[in-house]
Amino acid sequence: MRSRRRNVGGDNRKTRQEPFVTEQVGYAAAAARRRDIPEASVARLPVYLRALSRLPETGHVTVSSEDLARAAGVNSAKVRKDLSHLGSYGTRGVGYDVDDLVRHISNTLGLTQRWSVVIVGVGNLGHALAGYGGFASRGFRIAGLVDADAARIGERVAGITVQSIAELAAVVRDGGASIGVIATPAGAAQDVCDQLVAAGVTSILNFAPAVLQVPDGVDVRKVDLALELQILSFHEHRKSGIAVVEAEGAAS
Amino acid sequence: MRSRRRNVGGDNRKTRQEPFVTEQVGYAAAAARRRDIPEASVARLPVYLRALSRLPETGHVTVSSEDLARAAGVNSAKVRKDLSHLGSYGTRGVGYDVDDLVRHISNTLGLTQRWSVVIVGVGNLGHALAGYGGFASRGFRIAGLVDADAARIGERVAGITVQSIAELAAVVRDGGASIGVIATPAGAAQDVCDQLVAAGVTSILNFAPAVLQVPDGVDVRKVDLALELQILSFHEHRKSGIAVVEAEGAAS
DNA sequence: GCTTGTGAAACCGTTCACAGCG
């Protein structure tokens, strides 16, 4: 079993299967079709899903790319391109069937199965994450909370008892966790990351302001609050700079 | 020098001024030069800054693009391209002066001035944000915490007294806040956003799982936990799909 | 020598515009 497999070129176009495939033996074919969805599209699918989830309440059975685009804050060409990567599930002249689309996007994102998540670090942020409703509501299960601080072990957070980081491998194994969330200080992040990977976690969501090294086959996404603020700072600064330039331009 | 198109990558902003490339000395020229740094580069500058901040401790006075690239988790060509947007501050055959680079990046990002931030919503996440050290340590000041829940008003969080959302405009004005952080439930986000904009906030960091509409000139960045998890879910799903495909390939 | 700075090429994502089809 080779583990290295990134960025596979769309070499083999499998036969366009019939539209009804759900979770049958068409699994492999579905996986093959799913193979080369651009990352940028993948990142928008959850947004579409959220927008779609509010549509049935308003009595909509179908939705046009135009309407969905408005609800998702993008343009309609993008919606159509993105959805075309999942296959042709729209009806020309009509739009997309809402339920159908929800099902296909959910399938594509792998949300039909329940993923287990282990959260490392139960400080301010770890607490907030453990209590975050979006975890449970979108089918993610918290397999465990671990922390390096002995004083925190045994504490109950969001109904879960905090365990020692020494138990990490056991928590991952017993809870079947494949996703790890790092909510530790930056200094501990790489070490925690290594432990997560060693325990078998293959996807990591990193909240620590640190660059993580991981082996091939492990996906990392980062969320960095200070970075976001600094980017906004740049734009604020630029805006005030432009104001100066415009004032000088007007004065001359 | 080259005259780029005035296409500043962001999502929303108007600023319909002509190219007007001034090579004058001083603030206006600096602002003009700063005008067209690609968004992708801007997003990496904070990462470089963080990597650089740990270098003096190890006795480094200069740093090569190669070393900085390693510390930042990117490649050296990218580092050089990015830094070239700030001007030519490196020395061929030697590298970049660390202090110099920190100063130039900080200037570019507007981190030489202290920005004030107002946080709306003091739930789990709001608490975590208020207590987050990265705010203060990178020169951001919390101008105030506001919440719509009457039961929370008066509560002290991270040394700051929570005020009513009715006071938002006053908090923004008195605190000189130009950045707003939305940490409310999704349903309240657009309303809060409108209030922030009305109060004069021109940059928003949105943690609520909602698409925000803002007028031109206001920058929005979003941080979406559920979305990040769903993207990881996709990759987990894809990996297991590939495992299935490979197993079937081996079996046939 | 070594490392920066930068055109040029390759790549990727977005937008346009219209053919195709219900």
Next chain:
DNA sequence: CGCTGTGAACGGTTTCACAAGC
């Protein structure tokens, strides 16, 4: 007719490769 699906054009980003210069 209306809307999807998509080839083609476009624009931004990354990577390459090497000339410039300490």
